[in-house]
Amino acid sequence: MQATDQQDPRRKYPRIELAKGISVAWRGGGKEGTSRFNSVSMGGMFIVTPEPPESGSALALIFDVPGGEVRARAVVKRVLPGLGMGVQFVNMNFEDRARLNKLLTRLFEERVKSG
Numbered sequence: 001m002q003a004t005d006q007q008d009p010r011r012k013y014p015r016i017e018l019a020k021g022i023s024v025a026w027r028g029g030g031k032e033g034t035s036r037f038n039s040v041s042m043g044g045m046f047i048v049t050p051e052p053p054e055s056g057s058a059l060a061l062i063f064d065v066p067g068g069e070v071r072a073r074a075v076v077k078r079v080l081p082g083l084g085m086g087v088q089f090v091n092m093n094f095e096d097r098a099r100l101n102k103l104l105t106r107l108f109e110e111r112v113k114s115g
Contacts, residue, residue, distance in 0.1 A: 016111070023036055024045070026049075030053065040104070042089075044077070046086050047086075
């Protein structure tokens with residue numbers, strides 16, 4: 001797991017790349033699935049799926065992190081056919097946001113320790 005070395009100036013939050021990914025269940029845009037996400041930030045994630053819904057689709061997401069599950073509403077911002085979709089979080093309750101923040105803080109700290 002590593003943070004991306006180059007921070008894209010268009011991004012509001014730094015993201016973490018995940019070597020193994022984490023499972024996420026998603027539904028929206030007339031499709032649904034259980035996939036893995038391989039990068040995540042407080043602003044969104046990239047979900048690996050061969051047939052993503054079209055850009056602009058609203059999604060419901062649920063995924064497990066240490067300390068519980070995170071439920072979020074998101075919108076598909078970018079589609080890479082055959083690879084997946086970049087999604088932006090648009091709604092997440094306080095408790096879910098706190099759990100995600102705790103995970104990201106731990107991952108960033110691990111990256112700093114590993115050099």
